[in-house]
Amino acid sequence: xxxxxLTFEAKPGNLGAIRAAAADFCLEFGTxxxxxxxxxxxxxxxxxxxxxxxxxxxxxxVELDLAIDGQDLVAQLLxxxxxxxxxxxxxxxxxxxxxxxxxxxxxxxxxxxNVDTLSHAARPGGGNILxxxxxxxxxxxxx
Amino acid sequence: MIQVTNAEGDGVxxxxxxxxxxxxxxPVVDKRLLSLIEDGSNxxxxxxxxxxxxxxxxxxxxISAARMARIGSGDIVLCGLRDQVxxxxxxxxxxxxxxxxxxxxxxxxxxxx
Numbered sequence: 001x002x003x004x005x006l007t008f009e010a011k012p013g014n015l016g017a018i019r020a021a022a023a024d025f026c027l028e029f030g031t032x033x034x035x036x037x038x039x040x041x042x043x044x045x046x047x048x049x050x051x052x053x054x055x056x057x058x059x060x061x062v063e064l065d066l067a068i069d070g071q072d073l074v075a076q077l078l079x080x081x082x083x084x085x086x087x088x089x090x091x092x093x094x095x096x097x098x099x100x101x102x103x104x105x106x107x108x109x110x111x112x113x114n115v116d117t118l119s120h121a122a123r124p125g126g127g128n129i130l131x132x133x134x135x136x137x138x139x140x141x142x143x
Numbered sequence: 144m145i146q147v148t149n150a151e152g153d154g155v156x157x158x159x160x161x162x163x164x165x166x167x168x169x170p171v172v173d174k175r176l177l178s179l180i181e182d183g184s185n186x187x188x189x190x191x192x193x194x195x196x197x198x199x200x201x202x203x204x205x206i207s208a209a210r211m212a213r214i215g216s217g218d219i220v221l222c223g224l225r226d227q228v229x230x231x232x233x234x235x236x237x238x239x240x241x242x243x244x245x246x247x248x249x250x251x252x253x254x255x256x
Binding site: 012016019041052095097099101106107110113114 | 165166199226227231234
């Protein structure tokens with residue numbers, strides 16, 4: 001299994017670097033652009049939640065683990081923020097008119113739409129592990 | 144990055160938002176849009192042709208701007224959406240809620256009607 005493990009200081013200014021790391025990893029495998037965009041968005045939203053809600057201004061680190069398992073990307077985001085399971089958050093009601101929509105929930109919704117599976121676990125020693133799985137490689141066409 | 148490219152021509156303000164609109168860059172854009180609207184420029188054509196990427200923070204900025212503008216009987220129209228931005232707008236359930244056009248001229252016309 002090919003993998004990389006990166007650590008970022010938990011600040012919004014590092015979101016671009018997190019997206020770039022995800023895109024670079026996928027590019028190594030010749031992933032199509034729309035899939036790269038989906039991966040970058042999902043990891044951005046997950047990292048944003050950790051930085052903005054998890055650490056909420058406190059210093060900390062976001063660890064990003066990227067691996068290929070067969071045709072799938074397996075990405076993990078690890079933090080030492082208070083325990084919080086974003087997969088348990090309610091889905092936003094997108095049918096509500098603009099004026100009535102609640103502010104929260106959109107980030108996790110976008111993650112779900114752009115990945116195959118999303119799961120959360122408590123991290124040993126404190127914090128969270130968010131695991132995302134997405135098929136990024138297609139079978140090569142027969143010539 | 145956000146620029147006002149044409150202040151109040153024909154009663155419509157043209158704004159360009161470029162680069163990447165995520166949780167890092169959204170606060171500045173949010174503040175600029177809301178202050179324009181508070182100052183009475185509440186019909187805004189937002190040119191997104193230089194916007195390569197948007198995340199939920201950026202979507203929320205656009206929702207806030209649309210809400211504020213509509214309170215004063217104004218509106219925002221987005222134009223020049225690139226693939227990633229159009230996709231995220233649709234995934235956020237906004238395709239039927241915030242108007243989009245191809246060109247700035249069409250956006251200005253939509254707001255002038």
